[in-house]
Amino acid sequence: xxxxxxTLENESVFIIREAYNKTKNLxxxxxxxxxxxxxxxxxxxxxxxxxxxxLVHIDTTYKIPEMITWRDRFVKExxxxxxxxxxxxxxxxxxxxxxxxxxxxxxxxxQALLDTVSANKIQGLLVGIRRDEEGSRGKERVVSxxxxxxxxxxxxxxxxxxxxxxxxxxxxxxxxxxxxxxxxEMDVWEYIRRENLDIMPLYFAQNGxxxxxxxxxxxxxxxxxxxxxxxEIIEELRSTRTTERAGRAQDKVDTxxxxxxxxGGYM
Amino acid sequence: xxxxxxAAGVTCNVNGDQEVKKVAVVGHVDHGKxxxxxRLLLDSGRVPDDKIxxxxxxCADKSLQFEPAFLFDALEEEQEQGxxxxxxxxxxxxxxxxLVLIDAPGHLEFLKNMTSGVSxxxxxxxxxxxxxxxxxxxxxxLKILSVLGIETVVVALNKIDQVDYAQEVFEEVSAKVRQxxxxxxxxCEDVVPISALLGENITTPSDKMQWYTGKPLVPRVIEVLxxxxxxxxxxxxxxxxxxxxxxxxxxxxxxxxIESGILRAGDEIFFSPxxxxxxxxxxxxxxxxNASEALxxxxxxxxxxxxxxxxxGEVISLPDNVPVVDTEFRARIAWLSKQRFSPDLDYTIxxxxxxxxxxxxxxxxxxxxxxSATCENLxxxxxxxxxxxxxxxxxxxxxxxxxxxxxxxxCTTYETVAAGxxxxxxxxxxKEMKATPNLRREGGFVQRALYEERIGHRGTVLxxxxxxxxxxxxxxxxxxxxxxxxxxxxxxxxxxNLRMGLCADLxxxxxxxxxxxxxxxxxxxxxxxxxxxxxxxxxxxxSRDRELAREVxxxxxxxxxxxxxxxxxxxxxxxxxxxxxxxxxxxxxxxxVDSPYQxxxxxxxxxxxxxxxxxxEVAAVLDLLAVNGVLPxxxxxxxxxxxxxxxxxxKSGQSAR
Numbered sequence: 001x002x003x004x005x006x007t008l009e010n011e012s013v014f015i016i017r018e019a020y021n022k023t024k025n026l027x028x029x030x031x032x033x034x035x036x037x038x039x040x041x042x043x044x045x046x047x048x049x050x051x052x053x054x055l056v057h058i059d060t061t062y063k064i065p066e067m068i069t070w071r072d073r074f075v076k077e078x079x080x081x082x083x084x085x086x087x088x089x090x091x092x093x094x095x096x097x098x099x100x101x102x103x104x105x106x107x108x109x110x111q112a113l114l115d116t117v118s119a120n121k122i123q124g125l126l127v128g129i130r131r132d133e134e135g136s137r138g139k140e141r142v143v144s145x146x147x148x149x150x151x152x153x154x155x156x157x158x159x160x161x162x163x164x165x166x167x168x169x170x171x172x173x174x175x176x177x178x179x180x181x182x183x184x185e186m187d188v189w190e191y192i193r194r195e196n197l198d199i200m201p202l203y204f205a206q207n208g209x210x211x212x213x214x215x216x217x218x219x220x221x222x223x224x225x226x227x228x229x230x231x232e233i234i235e236e237l238r239s240t241r242t243t244e245r246a247g248r249a250q251d252k253v254d255t256x257x258x259x260x261x262x263x264g265g266y267m
Numbered sequence: 268x269x270x271x272x273x274a275a276g277v278t279c280n281v282n283g284d285q286e287v288k289k290v291a292v293v294g295h296v297d298h299g300k301x302x303x304x305x306r307l308l309l310d311s312g313r314v315p316d317d318k319i320x321x322x323x324x325x326c327a328d329k330s331l332q333f334e335p336a337f338l339f340d341a342l343e344e345e346q347e348q349g350x351x352x353x354x355x356x357x358x359x360x361x362x363x364x365x366l367v368l369i370d371a372p373g374h375l376e377f378l379k380n381m382t383s384g385v386s387x388x389x390x391x392x393x394x395x396x397x398x399x400x401x402x403x404x405x406x407x408x409l410k411i412l413s414v415l416g417i418e419t420v421v422v423a424l425n426k427i428d429q430v431d432y433a434q435e436v437f438e439e440v441s442a443k444v445r446q447x448x449x450x451x452x453x454x455c456e457d458v459v460p461i462s463a464l465l466g467e468n469i470t471t472p473s474d475k476m477q478w479y480t481g482k483p484l485v486p487r488v489i490e491v492l493x494x495x496x497x498x499x500x501x502x503x504x505x506x507x508x509x510x511x512x513x514x515x516x517x518x519x520x521x522x523x524x525i526e527s528g529i530l531r532a533g534d535e536i537f538f539s540p541x542x543x544x545x546x547x548x549x550x551x552x553x554x555x556x557n558a559s560e561a562l563x564x565x566x567x568x569x570x571x572x573x574x575x576x577x578x579x580g581e582v583i584s585l586p587d588n589v590p591v592v593d594t595e596f597r598a599r600i601a602w603l604s605k606q607r608f609s610p611d612l613d614y615t616i617x618x619x620x621x622x623x624x625x626x627x628x629x630x631x632x633x634x635x636x637x638x639s640a641t642c643e644n645l646x647x648x649x650x651x652x653x654x655x656x657x658x659x660x661x662x663x664x665x666x667x668x669x670x671x672x673x674x675x676x677x678c679t680t681y682e683t684v685a686a687g688x689x690x691x692x693x694x695x696x697x698k699e700m701k702a703t704p705n706l707r708r709e710g711g712f713v714q715r716a717l718y719e720e721r722i723g724h725r726g727t728v729l730x731x732x733x734x735x736x737x738x739x740x741x742x743x744x745x746x747x748x749x750x751x752x753x754x755x756x757x758x759x760x761x762x763x764n765l766r767m768g769l770c771a772d773l774x775x776x777x778x779x780x781x782x783x784x785x786x787x788x789x790x791x792x793x794x795x796x797x798x799x800x801x802x803x804x805x806x807x808x809x810s811r812d813r814e815l816a817r818e819v820x821x822x823x824x825x826x827x828x829x830x831x832x833x834x835x836x837x838x839x840x841x842x843x844x845x846x847x848x849x850x851x852x853x854x855x856x857x858x859x860v861d862s863p864y865q866x867x868x869x870x871x872x873x874x875x876x877x878x879x880x881x882x883x884e885v886a887a888v889l890d891l892l893a894v895n896g897v898l899p900x901x902x903x904x905x906x907x908x909x910x911x912x913x914x915x916x917x918k919s920g921q922s923a924r
Contacts, residue, residue, distance in 0.1 A: 004286075004287065004365065006565075007286065007287060007564060009566075010524070010564050010565055010566040011564075011566075013566035014510070014524050014566045017510045017511055017522055017566070018510065020511070021510060021511045021579060044553075045553045046522075046566075047513065047515070048513065048515055048520055048551060048553065048568055049515075049553060050515055131355075131356055132358065134341070135339070135341020135342070136341060136342065138339055138341060138355050138356070139341070139342060139352075139353040139354075139355065141383070154342060154352075154353070155344065155352060157353060157380065157383075158379075158682065158683060159379035159380075159382060159383050159603050159604075159676075159682075159683040159686075160383045160683070161382055161383055161386045161415075161676050161683060161686045162386050162387075162671060162674055162676070162686075163671065164617045164675075164676045164683065166681070166683065168678075168680070168681060169681060170681065182356075182367075184358060240315065241315055241316045241317075242315050242316065242317050243315045243317050243318050246317055255321075255324075255325060255328075255343075256342075256343040259341070259342060259343060
């Protein structure tokens, strides 16, 4: 009998292979977090242990410093090709979260991402979002076409029937491909355990606190936790009464903050 | 690999049936789909506190009661208007079963969203308001399920609390709903009375409805999912979609997904529509580089023993059960675009991993059924029975088993405008006898027995089968000339010759080969009826086609003669230069090279032409005719060469019986 995690893995690998066949310059959007690291692992599975795709990291320069150290070590160790995207103009003009969290996300993440996509002529971007993360992601398609502006037209999404994804788009449109859309937070951790993946240590509790979701240091909080390894995180998740992104300040700016960010092209 | 260790890690501890089952929740606007899902989600106790607080606050701001649907209908516009715009999936666990419930928007405007969501499901829950009964979207959603191949439905008769849990109302409405479901050729497994708002009879029996003796909704749905025969893809014929061919370190990997059946290392596999053939050397699925078998749903890579050139779009099967390859098929489609259908446009069809341009034609059905729209009104949310004409050959199935080789979408340049499933009826209906009142078989012609009496021998069909170059035509000529010398009525139907006339329009796809055999069978039958000894000489590689010939001619009148010759010898002879052209890549679908030959299991006669002379073969055939009483006994006395032939070279099926 096949395991549940195999079913998830099979679907993701199928999606990655479809995207690779149908798009020019497919890239992996990698935040170094648990989801995109699982996605990278699935990319390697899809290509029989190889990684023919470049990684894209959007660096806001506000990332938790350990993340960057870990990133550079990981890239070197696994011999990966990394493209780092930054909104240099906004940074030079002094963009920071005190100017408004959503404004900051829009400039340093969304705009930096769109610039990186167009500068590198990326037509397809694998993004590790999941439906169960938050409400607006719950409404996503596996393949989501984004015109130049990056806009997500959530009211008029294309039909996506069976495995026939909308991978054929005009040149001015890039595709967000979501191979982990059907996974849950618990699935991700169970898969990390089964595959014994190398994961950013910030997820593991130190001094009674850990990160459940990773982002920029001014806007990302820790949770109280004693879970210091993958097994303990899984145990903790079984009984948790809070949402995964409870520590992400930008989500809380207003009721529909993520919908607003994401309709503008946020990941 | 980004792993700490390359070995497989700790196994996730899961018990029981861990296959995730996807259930579509459909029905008319406001009949309670989202309320039902919200109720299930809340009752599962898995909704985080801060999520409930979040929804409580939104509802308070809008001066609403707590609205469970807002747990997943999270878009501002959805909460403003109290509608679902797009589908959501709710993960739900019950009694050790993992379910994904897919909530479908009820408004016609969002039909393509509804279709996108529910296309993944295997069973539907149809929510019907017991006040209102069947409404326009109730019926439309059922039709969508049918087009998507989801044929099993459990009806949840909702808002039963509002009629005081009255059994009479339940009986009356459920009878009507059942009838609607059945009229649309779907299976209604059950009708369950519920109150989604109050949580009555959803996961546990309701004490407000003592009269209801069936199971509550969720346990009943799980029961249906478990008995669902269609989802058992492992027992169906092998179908694998070829997604891509990768080359890493000089090695080619053929990647794709198993849709149905089981593939094992060492299997000989057949590619459609190209007709190529190869053998699976290894099944690759990380971390195991060499899995012994692959099951439906598995995304795998294959290494092949024989290097062949194939591309994305092929369907991989076993040689004994191949998909249909043709340039047209019948189908039922659902139109999902605000852009109307146009008969003049070229559309793109995506089927499996293959694509082709196509034209869509309406099927001219005399009996009008409630399914078909007309050309003029095929618009968003309408259905039609059509013929799809492809601009190239494609492989598909019409078995109605719910496999992805039967399902397709129709697109304009950038938009998916329709979804459909291949109909199990062939396009060219004249191939099967049509029960039409204006056609009847004329009788009163001279009887076969009278012809046979006058000629002095019986009629029969000698069906020669074997590879190209095995010696079928040579043998046919020799038999013909020997029988002619004896004054017999004899005719040879030679495969190659017929392909220059009667069958000139046919190629070498499995389907065209079948049609070729069908025409030869009927021709043979005409001669047989006039007392002829008919010798057919055509490769006839598929056993099911030869079975069809036996049906047309009649089992007693067809003698299957297997003209055997080893492949190497056929290639050495190569009378038509076919094998050398095949190896140069100039011709395709050559039997035994890249198209399969299925040897007969029980031929009446098996002749090894690499060991026997033509004389010996003819003698063996005449013996067979004598034994079967086709030729009068005295005619065979002189032909005794066969008795001295090597035992291994002639095998008579007759003597073995």
